[in-house]
Amino acid sequence: MDHTTSSDLHGPRLGRDDASARLLFERYETDDRFFDETFESAEQPRAHYRMFIDEMGGMPQEEVERLQDRVTRSFLHEGITFTVYGDEASIERAIPIDCIPRLLLAREWAHIERGLIQRVQALNLFLADVYDKGHILRDGSVPRDLVHGCPNYRPEMEGVKVPLGAYVSVCGSDIVRTADGFMVLEDNLRVPSGVSYMLACRDAIRRAFPQVFRRYHVRPVEQYGQELLRVLHALAPRQGEEPTIALLTPGVYNSAYYEHAFLAREMGIELVKGDDLLVHGGRLCMRTVRGLHPVDVLYRRIDDDFIDPQVFRSDSCLGVPGLFEVYRCGHLALANTPGTGVADDKAVYAYVPRMIRYYLDQDPILDNVATYLCREPEGLAYTLENLEHLVVKAVGESGGYGMLVGPHASREEREAFAAKLRARPENYISQPTLALARALCLIDGRLDARHVDLRPFVLHGEDTRVVPGGLCRVALRKGSLVVNSSQGGGAKDAWILEGDEP
Amino acid sequence: MLARVADSFYWMNRYLERVEHIARLIGLQLERLPSSPARDIAEGWRRLFRSLGTHPPGADTYGGAEDEDDFLFADGYTLTDYLTFETANPNSIMFCLMAARENARQVRDTISNAIWSSLNREYLRLQEITLVDVWRRDPAMLYRDIIQAVQLFDGICASSMRRDTGWHFMRLGRFIERVQLVGSLLEAHCAAAKNPSEGKDDWVGLLWACDAFEAYCQLHGAQVREEKVLDFLVYDAGLPHALCFAVNGIWSSLEAIDSPAAGRISAMPHEMASRLASILSRQEMSLAVDEKGRDVLSDLVTLCRECHETLERTYMSCPTEFASVP
Numbered sequence: 001m002d003h004t005t006s007s008d009l010h011g012p013r014l015g016r017d018d019a020s021a022r023l024l025f026e027r028y029e030t031d032d033r034f035f036d037e038t039f040e041s042a043e044q045p046r047a048h049y050r051m052f053i054d055e056m057g058g059m060p061q062e063e064v065e066r067l068q069d070r071v072t073r074s075f076l077h078e079g080i081t082f083t084v085y086g087d088e089a090s091i092e093r094a095i096p097i098d099c100i101p102r103l104l105l106a107r108e109w110a111h112i113e114r115g116l117i118q119r120v121q122a123l124n125l126f127l128a129d130v131y132d133k134g135h136i137l138r139d140g141s142v143p144r145d146l147v148h149g150c151p152n153y154r155p156e157m158e159g160v161k162v163p164l165g166a167y168v169s170v171c172g173s174d175i176v177r178t179a180d181g182f183m184v185l186e187d188n189l190r191v192p193s194g195v196s197y198m199l200a201c202r203d204a205i206r207r208a209f210p211q212v213f214r215r216y217h218v219r220p221v222e223q224y225g226q227e228l229l230r231v232l233h234a235l236a237p238r239q240g241e242e243p244t245i246a247l248l249t250p251g252v253y254n255s256a257y258y259e260h261a262f263l264a265r266e267m268g269i270e271l272v273k274g275d276d277l278l279v280h281g282g283r284l285c286m287r288t289v290r291g292l293h294p295v296d297v298l299y300r301r302i303d304d305d306f307i308d309p310q311v312f313r314s315d316s317c318l319g320v321p322g323l324f325e326v327y328r329c330g331h332l333a334l335a336n337t338p339g340t341g342v343a344d345d346k347a348v349y350a351y352v353p354r355m356i357r358y359y360l361d362q363d364p365i366l367d368n369v370a371t372y373l374c375r376e377p378e379g380l381a382y383t384l385e386n387l388e389h390l391v392v393k394a395v396g397e398s399g400g401y402g403m404l405v406g407p408h409a410s411r412e413e414r415e416a417f418a419a420k421l422r423a424r425p426e427n428y429i430s431q432p433t434l435a436l437a438r439a440l441c442l443i444d445g446r447l448d449a450r451h452v453d454l455r456p457f458v459l460h461g462e463d464t465r466v467v468p469g470g471l472c473r474v475a476l477r478k479g480s481l482v483v484n485s486s487q488g489g490g491a492k493d494a495w496i497l498e499g500d501e502p
Numbered sequence: 503m504l505a506r507v508a509d510s511f512y513w514m515n516r517y518l519e520r521v522e523h524i525a526r527l528i529g530l531q532l533e534r535l536p537s538s539p540a541r542d543i544a545e546g547w548r549r550l551f552r553s554l555g556t557h558p559p560g561a562d563t564y565g566g567a568e569d570e571d572d573f574l575f576a577d578g579y580t581l582t583d584y585l586t587f588e589t590a591n592p593n594s595i596m597f598c599l600m601a602a603r604e605n606a607r608q609v610r611d612t613i614s615n616a617i618w619s620s621l622n623r624e625y626l627r628l629q630e631i632t633l634v635d636v637w638r639r640d641p642a643m644l645y646r647d648i649i650q651a652v653q654l655f656d657g658i659c660a661s662s663m664r665r666d667t668g669w670h671f672m673r674l675g676r677f678i679e680r681v682q683l684v685g686s687l688l689e690a691h692c693a694a695a696k697n698p699s700e701g702k703d704d705w706v707g708l709l710w711a712c713d714a715f716e717a718y719c720q721l722h723g724a725q726v727r728e729e730k731v732l733d734f735l736v737y738d739a740g741l742p743h744a745l746c747f748a749v750n751g752i753w754s755s756l757e758a759i760d761s762p763a764a765g766r767i768s769a770m771p772h773e774m775a776s777r778l779a780s781i782l783s784r785q786e787m788s789l790a791v792d793e794k795g796r797d798v799l800s801d802l803v804t805l806c807r808e809c810h811e812t813l814e815r816t817y818m819s820c821p822t823e824f825a826s827v828p
Contacts, residue, residue: 076626077619079610252607264611271611276504287505289667289759289817290767 021057096490115366127167152341169335196259225266231461235333243296279322515675517602529645624651
């Protein structure tokens with residue numbers, strides 16, 4: 001493979017200041033195995049990146065180096081941090097953020113947007129179906145035992161009336177890009193997180209590049225809070241009255257607490273913990289300085305398991321005893337509803353294209369990643385034969401845990417994993433190792449390429465909308481394909497351009 | 503407003519009041535270190551610790567009073583460090599600042615970015631400083647900066663916050679803490695004046711510690727007299743660090759939180775505030791350093807503690823006796 005460094009090749013094309021552009025790109029290597037967001041060939045930047053590359057090339061080196069520091073510092077000051085617990089003291093660290101935005105063209109985004117809207121509509125219809133008549137199960141289009149055997153299937157939800165059929169009000173789907181185009185790698189339908197990083201990144205990066213941001217005509221994301229509030233508002237059980245809406249957080253020690261506080265402030269709703277709530281007179285109430293006050297809509301950011309110890313996990317102290325009964329009786333709306341996890345299960349995922357055809361009578365706009373279900377004999381046989389090329393995932397795990405990355409595993413590791421597969425095939429699925437696209441990043445004062453994905457946020461209420469942008473996750477370690485924040489991933493801004501020409 | 507949120511607003515400001523107060527006491531003591539005789543320095547530290555209701559670290563290991571004097575004189579660095587950066591000391595600036603910040607984090611959704619970040623910046627700044635860095639230059643400057651950071655926080659709040667329930671719980675935290683701190687400080691000074699063997703009285707220092715020296719001079723001239731100082735620091739309704747000012751603040755914020763017109767959920771806090779105010783309404787009483795004057799001070803401090811407990815019971819724990827769904 002030809003690993004030509006761009007500093008040899010891009011000299012004259014890269015802007016006003018050749019020397020500094022060359023220095024900036026001295027470590028950049030194109031790699032044919034991966035889709036490159038920035039360069040269409042080793043010599044040629046993609047047209048919409050040229051203005052950005054010029055901007056960077058014209059920037060004095062000290063300023064380039066100050067960029068990263070300034071952005072990180074602004075995150076620290078705002079308190080956008082996570083806590084690392086040590087033996088003695090706990091340390092707060094800023095979320096790693098890369099300063100270079102990922103640029104997506106209007107037509108690229110339009111495709112993602114249409115695909116996600118279609119997908120979230122089908123997923124909601126699926127949930128409404130499996131918790132009611134169960135047509136799709138009776139037809140055998142989706143195996144009944146797969147759905148009912150899923151740990152996130154909640155029989156308590158059977159027959160519960162859900163306003164607007166909105167089981168999933170907020171969805172964060174992970175979109176990957178390969179040479180074959182955009183695909184959905186997974187859907188997060190329970191308590192998707194990361195939207196505050198999308199907004200915080202935008203705020204910081206827009207300030208870091210004020211001129212070029214204006215020239216690019218980037219679509220705004222700042223309206224996310226208002227759009228979410230509109231969705232929550234529409235769920236209120238008593239229409240006509242001004243509803244009280246609250247966000248339920250596990251508290252300050254939760255790694256997403258910043259996001260919970262951020263969203264509550266953006267929307268002007270109450271941020272509550274389990275202790276602030278109780279069930280009184282058939283309503284969910286919050287304890288205020290002037291007595292109890294009923295809550296109509298709860299945007300809950302804790303898992304199903306913990307929302308009500310009387311119905312779900314009895315050892316939970318994060319939730320509220322009796323909450324589910326209030327919900328079942330229709331005196332409270334929940335976003336998302338309990339039981340949505342059955343539709344983002346890693347095995348059920350394989351059936352989403354079929355759901356789209358079944359409920360909407362349309363072809364899927366966004367493809368799934370090819371998925372082999374080990375619960376099926378052919379899927380198991382294929383997986384075992386091709387372990388060295390596949391990624392095998394445990395169905396019930398998330399965050400990159402309990403998985404085998406075939407190409408990176410040793411022979412012994414693969415054999416050990418094969419034994420687990422044979423013992424409990426229904427617990428696993430496998431997918432080809434994805435050649436994730438690479439985007440332009442600023443690493444140690446030089447421009448370089450790192451693998452990325454994109455998590456846009458879909459809001460579903462009276463209609464379905466996607467805020468034009470997303471949390472772009474980036475594997476900051478050179479060569480790494482794992483973008484999860486628990487495994488050394490960071491975040492970057494994604495600029496959705498108004499047009500196809502910059 | 504959520505009961506828990508009111509609690510955090512309240513404690514955030516109690517802790518910030520403590521930060522400001524401790525910073526002022528240390529700054530004052532440090533300004534005097536180079537020029538005062540050893541005995542005064544030791545006495546200054548002793549009074550400082552007493553007014554905070556605590557003892558110097560390792561107090562139980564001294565052989566006797568002279569031993570203690572030597573220690574207090576010789577080890578200003580250790581004492582300063584203990585009162586500034588020692589997070590195991592609940593009377594240290596760092597402990598109080600961290601507690602204020604944790605409370606601010608609890609209500610991060612209800613305070614603005616500007617308010618949060620004024621507090622968070624000061625915390626991050628102090629995280630990066632150690633006493634060694636500043637000791638040789640001008641250590642008192644560190645404390646002027648800390649006081650200014652708290653004043654900046656106050657200023658941002660005062661100029662940007664809506665005067666809603668949260669605002670008033672912040673004020674309650676401020677003023678209840680102030681009555682306790684200034685009350686204890688006055689007690690410590692009066693005790694010293696009563697008993698000259700404990701060192702010479704220091705009314706000028708007391709005025710500085712209450713950020714009141716310049717205001718005093720403008721009013722009474724530079725001749726500092728005991729009874730005028732006490733009268734000023736207790737009864738002057740226009741002086742922010744005077745007890746009377748703080749008590750008026752408590753009274754007016756209680757009225758705003760739970761006005762009679764809105765239908766009170768409990769009469770208790772108001773009764774408490776009336777009792778507080780009535781102690782200070784006896785204008786004719788001279789607060790000379792006698793038993794009577796000291797009784798007034800200790801009554802005030804005690805009543806303030808009861809006032810805190812009443813607030814906690816009535817508003818911040820939302821007991822079911824007040825449970826009613828509108």
